Amino acid sequence: MGVGIEVRGLNAYYGKHLALKSVDMTVPANHVTAVIGPSGCGKSTFVRCLNRMHETIPEAHAEGEVKVGDMQVYGDGTDPVEIRRRIGMVFQKPNPFPTMSIYDNVAAGLKLNGFRNRKQISELVERSLKLSALWDEVKDTLHKKSGASLSGGQQQRLCIARSLAVEPQVLLMDEPASALDPISTSKIEELIFQLKQHYTVVIVTHNMQQAARVAELTGFFLMGSLIEFDKTEKIFTTPADKRTEDYITGRFG
Amino acid sequence: MTRSRFQQGLDELRDKLLRMGGLAEQAIDRATEAYRTRDAKYCQMVLTGENEINQAEREIDELALDLLAMQQPMAVDLRFIMAVVKINADLERVGDQAVNIAQRVLDLISEPEMDLPVDIPRMAESVSTMVQRALESFLDGKAEIAEAVLQMDNIVDRMKDEAFVVLVQRMTSNGQTARAALNVLLISRALERIADHATNIAEDVIFWVRGADVRHGGAHYRS
Numbered sequence: 001m002g003v004g005i006e007v008r009g010l011n012a013y014y015g016k017h018l019a020l021k022s023v024d025m026t027v028p029a030n031h032v033t034a035v036i037g038p039s040g041c042g043k044s045t046f047v048r049c050l051n052r053m054h055e056t057i058p059e060a061h062a063e064g065e066v067k068v069g070d071m072q073v074y075g076d077g078t079d080p081v082e083i084r085r086r087i088g089m090v091f092q093k094p095n096p097f098p099t100m101s102i103y104d105n106v107a108a109g110l111k112l113n114g115f116r117n118r119k120q121i122s123e124l125v126e127r128s129l130k131l132s133a134l135w136d137e138v139k140d141t142l143h144k145k146s147g148a149s150l151s152g153g154q155q156q157r158l159c160i161a162r163s164l165a166v167e168p169q170v171l172l173m174d175e176p177a178s179a180l181d182p183i184s185t186s187k188i189e190e191l192i193f194q195l196k197q198h199y200t201v202v203i204v205t206h207n208m209q210q211a212a213r214v215a216e217l218t219g220f221f222l223m224g225s226l227i228e229f230d231k232t233e234k235i236f237t238t239p240a241d242k243r244t245e246d247y248i249t250g251r252f253g
Numbered sequence: 254m255t256r257s258r259f260q261q262g263l264d265e266l267r268d269k270l271l272r273m274g275g276l277a278e279q280a281i282d283r284a285t286e287a288y289r290t291r292d293a294k295y296c297q298m299v300l301t302g303e304n305e306i307n308q309a310e311r312e313i314d315e316l317a318l319d320l321l322a323m324q325q326p327m328a329v330d331l332r333f334i335m336a337v338v339k340i341n342a343d344l345e346r347v348g349d350q351a352v353n354i355a356q357r358v359l360d361l362i363s364e365p366e367m368d369l370p371v372d373i374p375r376m377a378e379s380v381s382t383m384v385q386r387a388l389e390s391f392l393d394g395k396a397e398i399a400e401a402v403l404q405m406d407n408i409v410d411r412m413k414d415e416a417f418v419v420l421v422q423r424m425t426s427n428g429q430t431a432r433a434a435l436n437v438l439l440i441s442r443a444l445e446r447i448a449d450h451a452t453n454i455a456e457d458v459i460f461w462v463r464g465a466d467v468r469h470g471g472a473h474y475r476s
Contacts, residue, residue, distance in 0.1 A: 209325055234475045236327050238464030248327040250259070 002030040002200030003069030003169045005050060010064035012045050012054055019045045020062070021224045027217070032192055032201040034215030034232065036208060038247065041221040043204045047172045050202065051087035052080045069169055085113060088163030092175035094155035096147025096162070102129075103142040105158055109166045124165050131198070132161040133191050153184025157191065164199075171195060173203040177210065189214050208248055212236050220244045259324045263333065266316050267391075270337050270344075273309040274388040276302065277344045280351035281384060281447060285377040287355055288440065291362045299355035306348035313341045329461070336461035340391065343450040343457075347384065350443040350450075357436040357443070367433040369423060371416045373440055379409050380444045383451035390455060396462040399455035403467070409448035416441040 005027035012020035020042045027033045035043040048054040049062045052073060066073035073083055096105050106125045107115075115121050125142075129135040134157040138145070147158055156176060163171060173192070177185040192214045195201055205211050211218050212232060219229040220241075228235065228244045239245045246252050280299050287295035317338050320326060326334055383405050390398035420434045420441075459467050466473040 208327065212327075231475075237331060238475050239328055245328045249330050 004029040006067040008065040010049060012049050012062040015059045019224050023226045025226060025229055029200050030196050031217060032196050032215045033217040034211035035204045035219050036211050037221035042224040043221045044174050047174060047202055047204050050172060051084050051089060085166050086168050087170040088168035089172045090159050090163055090176045093179055094152060094159050096155050096158050098148035100147055101143050102138050102145055102147055105147040106161045106165050109162055113166055128161040128165040131164050132157045134161055153180050153187060170200045175204055262320045266337055269313050273344050276306050277347040278384055280348050281381050284351045284354035287358045289374050296355040296359050299351050303348055303352050306345060310341055310345040332461045336457040339457045340454045343453045347447050347450050350447045353443045354440050357440050361433060361436045367430050369434060369437050370419050371437055376412045376444050380448045383448050387451045387454040390458045394462050396459045399458040402451055402455035406448050406452045409445055413441050413445040
């Protein structure tokens with residue numbers, strides 16, 4: 001099951017540059033939350049802070065409180081590897097391991113996390129591919145085809161399956177459909193909608209219609225600050241802040 | 254897709270709706286003039302003018318649909334287009350009610366004039382002002398003007414209730430006047446309906462400008 005995320009006073013830096021300014025956000029469990037805003041507003045930085053991916057960039061660091069379920073992400077002694085197992089991430093460009101088979105792509109994370117039982121791995125691979133709505137398309141070629149042989153949309157669903165295999169609680173998606181055609185995009189969107197039954201999903205998107213279609217909650221970032229965070233239908237029909245309205249109606253950004 | 258092209262579309266939609274509003278106002282004024290002067294010429298003008306209103310209604314709906322499909326408007330733009338579509342339907346109904354009045358006047362003037370204790374021109378004046386002010390609030394995007402329109406609706410409702418009482422009395426006491434009294438009663442009802450449409454228009458303007466639903470007596474903001 002998914003867990004909620006509590007963010008309090010989160011600041012993120014690139015060197016001395018303050019890229020996120022004291023962000024507070026409460027992301028409810030088993031919901032899809034979208035993060036929107038113009039380029040450079042800090043939305044990707046924000047989600048990368050949730051699983052401590054931000055600090056993997058040289059000279060980047062973050063401070064503040066991020067609680068995922070009962071885990072203090074920035075607590076002393078919290079293991080970043082465990083954090084990233086609980087909080088999966090899917091990126092803009094599908095990044096399957098190109099030479100591995102479809103099966104091995106999904107099993108890779110399990111093996112890294114110490115799974116040795118082949119039957120168990122096989123079950124988890126099947127479950128993950130079913131959850132990511134790819135199973136029917138690849139079940140006959142699991143070991144024969146490589147990850148790179150799939151179409152872009154299939155590759156992205158493969159990456160989602162790979163993230164789901166280690167049974168995370170939260171799935172972060174950074175522009176997961178922006179490199180895909182409309183049909184693949186709608187499959188991914190439908191998938192996101194299904195996934196929230198089992199996971200908490202946070203999705204960064206440039207595409208406001210996509211946020212409107214998939215997310216129950218939407219946060220608008222501008223110049224490192226969270227300007228407005230509310231129900232998606234409120235944000236897109238009657239936003240409270242003039243800056244949100246100007247952005248979503250295309251008057252700037 | 255450039256924003257300026259979208260803005261042009263919104264401006265065009267606004268202009269078309271204001272023109273439609275002008276046609277609806279003209280229909281009310283002509284129907285009132287027909288009653289006041291008992292001149293069938295004004296009735297004919299209302300009847301033939303209806304086509305133009307119907308045509309305008311179609312054009313506005315078409316443009317609104319195109320903008321929704323092509324531009325996926327959000328927030329204030331989306332509220333604006335939704336308000337325009339609803340106001341458009343109300344204005345078309347205003348045109349229909351003007352036609353109803355014109356038809357009643359044609360029936361009235363086919364018989365000798367009766368003296369009935371109802372001031373239809375005064376009621377029409379109030380109703381016409383409501384429509385004008387509602388359209389003005391749309392033109393200027395001013396919710397305060399729209400709120401004033403909502404207040405006026407009670408006055409027109411009262412005028413119609415009073416007309417009902419005195420006209421029924423007159424019909425009961427003098428059977429000769431029944432036909433004329435019934436026509437005037439129907440005219441007062443048509444005017445009251447127009448006032449309701451003006452009220453709807455004002456509510457739609459408030460929704461567009463403030464994002465608040467003030468229908469059915471209350472200010473409902475999205476939570």
